[in-house]
Amino acid sequence: MIGLLVHDRGRASSYSVYLEEILSHAGLPFARHETVAGAMRDGPAVLLSIGRPMGSRAECEELERFVQTGGTLIQIGDGTGLDKVLGVRYTGSFEEEGWWTGAPDHPVTRECHVPLHAFAITGMKAITAMSLGAIVSREGANVGDGIAVRQAGDGIAVAIAPDVATTIVRIQQGIPVERDGAPAPDGTAPIDDGILKAEDGLVLDWERDRQPFDRGAPFFQVPVADEWRKLLVRFILWGAERQGVPLPMLWYWPGGLSAVGHLSLDSDLNEDEAAMTTLRVLDQADVKATWCVMYPGGYRSATYTAIRSQGHELALHYNAMKDDARSRWGEDDFDFQWRWLQERSGVPIVTNKNHYLRWEGETEFYRWCERRGIRVDQTKGPTKQGDIGFLFGSCHPWFPIEDTGDGMRRMAVLEIPLLTQDLVWTVPFEVCRPLLDRCVQHHGVAHFLFHPHHIHTKPEVARAVIALTEVGREWGLAWWTAEEIDRWERLRRQVDLVCRKIGTGGWEIHVRSPREVPDATLLILAPGGREREIPPLSFSGLTTDRVRLKRMDGFDFYEVRGTIRAGDAHVRVRGDSG
Structure with missing residues (x-):
């Protein structure tokens, strides 16, 4: 079991609650504690x-x-008072990034x-611990160690100087959008175009966080927030593995999928003929898409029926x-357009993407x-060639977090970030390969946008849709709608896992699900x-369909596929004497 020990209770600006979001999304069992005594009573194998x-x-x-005595302690941020066990010295300094x-x-x-x-970095120097890399400031100065690891007795102590939760939230959500953002110095991403958009809240760096591309402008090829998320999970798994703890994870996707692909379509001109062409292309590609329909105008009733009848969202x-009336930034106009589309289409609307990726606040x-x-938003993405990719640091669907003034709360809208749009027409087709590679590495969602107008008028874009879905399947992706x-x-989040030791060397994993x-x-x-050879x-x-030993992200797992029935279930992992 993983313990989450939070020392910063009462601080409304803290993102510590987002660690719970990281662990929940990873499908890991954990319990939150606010006292050391409470954490110790729970008997965790790994304590964050x-x-x-x-x-x-x-x-x-x-x-x-x-x-x-064998536990793994992972201290995030300032761990003053634990200097001895962590093997570090906290310097009292602080770096914003x-x-x-x-x-x-x-x-x-x-x-x-x-x-x-990284953001919110506590000054730290490894003393008896082993440094796993230094932090460098924007000016290029070494400002301390970023991560340090020390073996103490039978256990492991890990000190992480950046606040991982704050880092991930700040990259994913960006800063409030109140004015144009600063454009890329090389001219490849002129986001200062007088239109407030999601990318105007970008916090990643044009020069340090993009990677060169031999077929065009540099772009964000590394999902930085996902790298931090994965790094934390790997430390947890490493600590549990060293202790011989069969820590369970409910995998991100069904059937052992490595990742999921997603196509969204922006109607823009609302051309019924273009929609019919697009339906034929999607049928040839054998993929279902999410059609984002724009006010004013919309499609004819028959077009909505055709889209729905073919299984699209x-x-x-x-x-x-x-x-003009009803096409401005404001909740009343948003409400009007949402109701308008539900009335026209005759179906509930649970997904949205803002036209031109508009954003304010x-x-x-x-x-x-x-x-x-509305359960899903897809607005966090790029509009320029030089900021495509993981400009918000993630390919994972994520729930945003909001400061209520009394504390932080997880919001109920799932964000599915966008990578790029209209392959071949706006960016070279080849950019999809490094993007797909990273999405598979991080087991997230590869979200690509196309416009029916371009699919209809540009044969090369239609061919790109088919080629992209084929390449995605070669990489092991299944193509899903946002819904x-x-x-x-949300279904997998309802499953509760508890891992406890029983007898001599044996373990029991309790699985509980309401559905x-x-x-x-x-x-x-x-x-x-x-x-x-045979999993014990x-x-x-x-109900299990398949059990096998599987290597995943550097660790060996027993992969159990099957149906988790509503109610309680148990998996016993026998020890040497079991």
Whole structure:
């Protein structure tokens, strides 16, 4: 079991609650605690500690004993008071941002090939711990160690200087959009175009966070937020593996899929003939898409019927690009357009993408969506060649977080970030390959946008749709609508996992779900490693279709595929004497 020890309770500006979001999305079992005593009673194998402990000497000694007797302690941010067990010295300095590069000779960090942008960095220097890479400031100065690891007794202590949760939230959500953002110095991304858009809130760096591309402008090829998310999960798995704990994870996708592909279509000109051409192209590609329909005008009734009858999703393409009635930025106009499309199409509208990726403010727009039952937004993406890719650092669907003044809350709208649009016409087709590669590496969603107008008038764009879906399938992707992604993510979030030791060397994983979850994939960290030919597992209340040993992201797992039935189920992992 994973313990989450939060020391910063009462601080309304803290993003510590987002660690719960990271663990929930990863499908890991965890329990939150606000006291050391409570965490120790729960008997965690891995303990994540965030915020300055500011506890008593007795509490710090208790955490040191936890490590000495085999536990894994991961301290995020200022861990003053735990300097001894962590093997570091906290300098008292603080950096708003910097870049960390991982050590190539450690099993957790060796895949971090590029400097990762980080925020809210506590000054830290490894003393008796091993440094896993330094933090470099914007000016290029070394400002301390980014991550340090120390073996203490039978356990492991990990110190992470950047606030991982703050880093991920700041990259994904950006800064409030109140004015044009600063354009790329090389002229490849002139986002200062007088139109307020999601990308105007960008916090990644044009020069440090983009990578060159031999067929065009440099772009954001590394999902930085996902790299930090994956790094934290890998430290958890590494610690559990060293202790022989069969830590379970409910995998991101059904059937063991590595990633999911998604096509969205923006109607813009609302041409019925273009829609019919697009339907034929999608049928040839054998893919279902999410159609974002824009006010004013819309399609004929027969076109909506054709789109729905072929299994596609109808969504809103909120238009706030004009000053005329009902096409302005504002909740009343958003509400009008949402109701207009539901009336015209005859179906509930649960997905939205803003026309031209318009955005103003911070999280206000998500509140508009919440009040109308819109479950998915797709507006976080690029409009220029030089900012395509992971400009918001993620290919994973994520729930935004909002500061209410009394604390942080997770909002009920799932954001599916956009990578690029109209391959061949706006960017070279080849950009899809590094993007697909990263999406598969991080097991996220490869979201590509096309316009029916271009599919209809430009044969090369129509061919690109078919070629993209074929390449995606070669990489192991299944192509889903936004509604399907949302339905699956919310369904899997209802499953509760608990892992506890029983007897001598044995473990029991308790699986509880209020609803049936078909084709689920449960990954169980293999405590015995690869030498076991047959997984030492037994099941109760779980329908299993397949069990095998699988290597994933550098770790060995027992992969259990099957149906999680509503109610309680158990998986027993036998020990050597079991």
